Amino acid sequence: MDWKQNESEDVIGTHAMHDGEGVITRRRFFRDATRLPVTIEVWELPPGASEGSHIHDGDNTLEEFYYFLSGEGVMWMDDEEVAVGPGDSVMAPPGVDHGFRNTGDDTLKLVIAWGAPRT
Secondary structure, three states: OOOOOOOOOOEEEEEOHHHOOOEEEEEEOOOOOOOOOEEEEEEEEOOOOEEEEEOOOHHHOOEEEEEEEEOOEEEEEOOEEEEEOOOOEEEEOOOOOEEEEEOOOOOEEEEEEEEOOOO
16 A cells, blocks of 8 residues: 555546636546545646535535635635635535635635534
8 A cells, every 4th residue: 555645646637527727637546556535636726716605515515625825816605705725724514505716816725625524
């Protein structure tokens, strides 16, 4: 088993995620090795790129945690817009419409973790 992984080892680009705009660079970690009940990735969005508005419920019930490392953006949770930047975190519970956009001039970089909520 590999104990260490660099963010350059498992990188994909996802176009128009959840009908958003642009390409999100996704850096995935230990996805075939971990037994944790969550997925953890580092995402990078260029200026203007977005993860489109979406809801996790029904058979796709998830809870998501976003932790912003650098850049500037806006996140929407249902009808509320929240400015986000370095050091900010946002929790998206199941059933809440959410998404975000890079509103700055630099790359928006964040850690995202998601998994099924405890029952």
